[in-house]
Amino acid sequence: MKYNSSIKSIAIGLPETYYTNNMPPFSTIPNLPKNWWRNWGMEGRYMIDKKKGESCSQLAMKASLGAIEKAGLSTQDIDMIIGTTCTITGWSDKDNDKIFPGISEHLKTELKCKHSVMTLEVNQACISFLVALQIASDYIKTGIYKNVLICSAETFTQIADFSLPSASLFGDGAAAVIIGRSKEDGKLVSSHYKSIPTHNEIATLQWRIPLYKTGKEFVRPYFSLGEDAPSQMQTFVPHNVPEVVFKALAKAEASIVDIDHFIFHQPSRMLIRMWAMGIGIKRDKYTTTVEEYSCLSSASIPMTLYIALKNKKIKPNNKIVLAGAGIGWGFGAQVWHTETINY
Numbered sequence: 001m002k003y004n005s006s007i008k009s010i011a012i013g014l015p016e017t018y019y020t021n022n023m024p025p026f027s028t029i030p031n032l033p034k035n036w037w038r039n040w041g042m043e044g045r046y047m048i049d050k051k052k053g054e055s056c057s058q059l060a061m062k063a064s065l066g067a068i069e070k071a072g073l074s075t076q077d078i079d080m081i082i083g084t085t086c087t088i089t090g091w092s093d094k095d096n097d098k099i100f101p102g103i104s105e106h107l108k109t110e111l112k113c114k115h116s117v118m119t120l121e122v123n124q125a126c127i128s129f130l131v132a133l134q135i136a137s138d139y140i141k142t143g144i145y146k147n148v149l150i151c152s153a154e155t156f157t158q159i160a161d162f163s164l165p166s167a168s169l170f171g172d173g174a175a176a177v178i179i180g181r182s183k184e185d186g187k188l189v190s191s192h193y194k195s196i197p198t199h200n201e202i203a204t205l206q207w208r209i210p211l212y213k214t215g216k217e218f219v220r221p222y223f224s225l226g227e228d229a230p231s232q233m234q235t236f237v238p239h240n241v242p243e244v245v246f247k248a249l250a251k252a253e254a255s256i257v258d259i260d261h262f263i264f265h266q267p268s269r270m271l272i273r274m275w276a277m278g279i280g281i282k283r284d285k286y287t288t289t290v291e292e293y294s295c296l297s298s299a300s301i302p303m304t305l306y307i308a309l310k311n312k313k314i315k316p317n318n319k320i321v322l323a324g325a326g327i328g329w330g331f332g333a334q335v336w337h338t339e340t341i342n343y
Contacts, residue, residue, distance in 0.1 A: 005140035005179055006186025007133075009342040010306050011066025013059035013153070013174040016052060020044040025162045032165050039230070041269025045171025045294035047157045056087045057106050059174035060153035064107055067149065067176035070342040075111040079145035080118040082136060083107060084128035084152040084298040086205065087159060107151060118145070125326035126265050128152065128298035129175075130191075130334060133322070136179040137188040151176040152299040159223050163211040166225035169268075171294035175302035185317070186339030190251035192244045193332040196236060202229045203327040237271060240331045242278030245323050248333040254319065256280055259335075261313050265324025266290035266300040275323070287313055300324070309343045316340045 019026055021037055021044065037043075048054035060083070068075060083104030104119035120135070122128045129152045136148035156170035204224050226232065241264070249255060262281060264272050266289050276286055287308040289300070296303050301322055308314050316339050323333035 001143055002141055003143060004182035004185070004187035005137040006182040006184075006339050007336070007341050008178040008180045009067045009071035010175065010177045010302060010309065011063050011070055011343065012303060012306050013062030013066070013176075015046040015048045015054050015059065015172050017047060017049055018044055019047050021168070026168055029162055029165060029168055032168070036165060036168070039268065039270050040169060041288075041290050042169060042294040043291045045157075046173055048155050048172045056085060056153050056155040056158075056172075056174070057103060057110075059155070059172065060085075060103055060107060060151045060176070061110055063153065063174040063176035064111065064149055064151045067151075067178050068111075071147070071178040071180070072342075073147060073178065075113050077147050078111070078113050078117055078149050080120070080136070080139060080148040081107050081113070082120045082122055082132040082148065082150045084122045084132055084150070085154055086123070086125060086128075086297045087153075087155045103151070103153060107149070124330050125328050126267065126295075126297050126300060127324050127326035127330050127332045129301045130322060130324065130332040133179065133188070133334065134191055140179060140181055146181055148179045149176060150179060152302055154297045154299045156223065156295070156297055159205060159221050161210050161222040161224070164225070166223060169225075169295050170223075171296055173293060173296050173299050173303060175299045175306055177302060182339060184339040185337055187337050189254075189319070189335040189337050190248050191332065191334040192247040192251060193330065194240065194244055195331070196240065196329045199232065199236065199329055202226045202232050233271070234274075237325050237329070238274035239278055241275045241323055241325055241333070244331045244333040245279055245321060248321070248323075248335050252335040254335060258319055259285070259321050260315075260318035261308060261320050262286040263301055263305050263308060263320060263322045265326070266293070266304055267295050267325070287311065306343055309341055314338060314341070
């Protein structure tokens with residue numbers, strides 16, 4: 001028997017402290033290019049404080065518990081957990097160097113889920129949440145699982161090199177959703193993905209020392225953005241997101257006018273505007289969160305979905321599009337028919 005899948009609930013987890021661009025360590029980043037903030041669009045972000053016990057896993061737990069509660073479920077009702085994080089090292093609140101097992105295994109243990117729960121890690125950078133949604137939906141459609149928890153948690157500030165401008169682009173946060181069997185007409189209507197692995201050098205996570213420091217004691221993973229990355233991105237990122245959106249719409253036999261709202265990944269204000277222009281939609285048809293939260297990598301799309309719901313931009317029986325790009329480079333778009341999403 002086949003089932004439709006729907007997004008049942010969504011919840012978020014944020015650190016306690018908010019940092020504007022005028023506050024250290026962001027105000028002390030050297031050599032910011034002219035118009036840097038205006039082009040990227042970040043005005044502030046949340047950042048964890050390890051002294052307060054904050055961590056990637058702590059944010060993930062907060063979001064996951066919220067999503068389970070809002071779905072009207074208990075932890076014993078969860079059949080599968082999919083975790084996404086780019087904070088490959090340092091996600092744990094107990095061991096800053098923990099890589100394996102992944103955050104999905106951590107959530108299963110801490111949530112005290114049943115032993116039969118399947119866990120899975122997805123790492124397709126900023127579109128990991130979309131990939132996780134596709135996997136969860138496919139499992140539910142085939143009847144293998146009934147309730148899937150997806151948690152995207154990022155503490156990118158912990159892998160940022162604050163001697164480089166790229167450290168200013170990210171914030172910390174988590175978002176979780178429950179995907180379950182549809183009781184109404186909610187479903188993943190269609191999707192389309194593509195990969196262009198020819199620009200890998202533009203943005204990477206690599207082991208090195210900070211640019212202006214020396215000594216082996218500083219060697220750890222740092223996010224690295226190529227000096228010419230912004231202009232390079234503009235040669236292929238702006239048109240590939242509209243392309244996958246149109247292909248997903250074609251599979252759904254839908255057009256732009258049929259879509260009530262668009263949820264994009266939030267890498268920069270400029271790229272989001274380019275995607276909207278390429279698709280042909282006005283500002284009221286999509287939500288932005290990059291200004292307030294900065295880029296949250298894999299947590300960006302679910303965070304923006306949460307804010308759109310909170311602002312009443314998405315209602316039951318709407319058609320919405322989730323779309324974005326991730327370094328690597330992967331592109332994805334999905335068309336969803338919503339039912340009630342508890343938030």
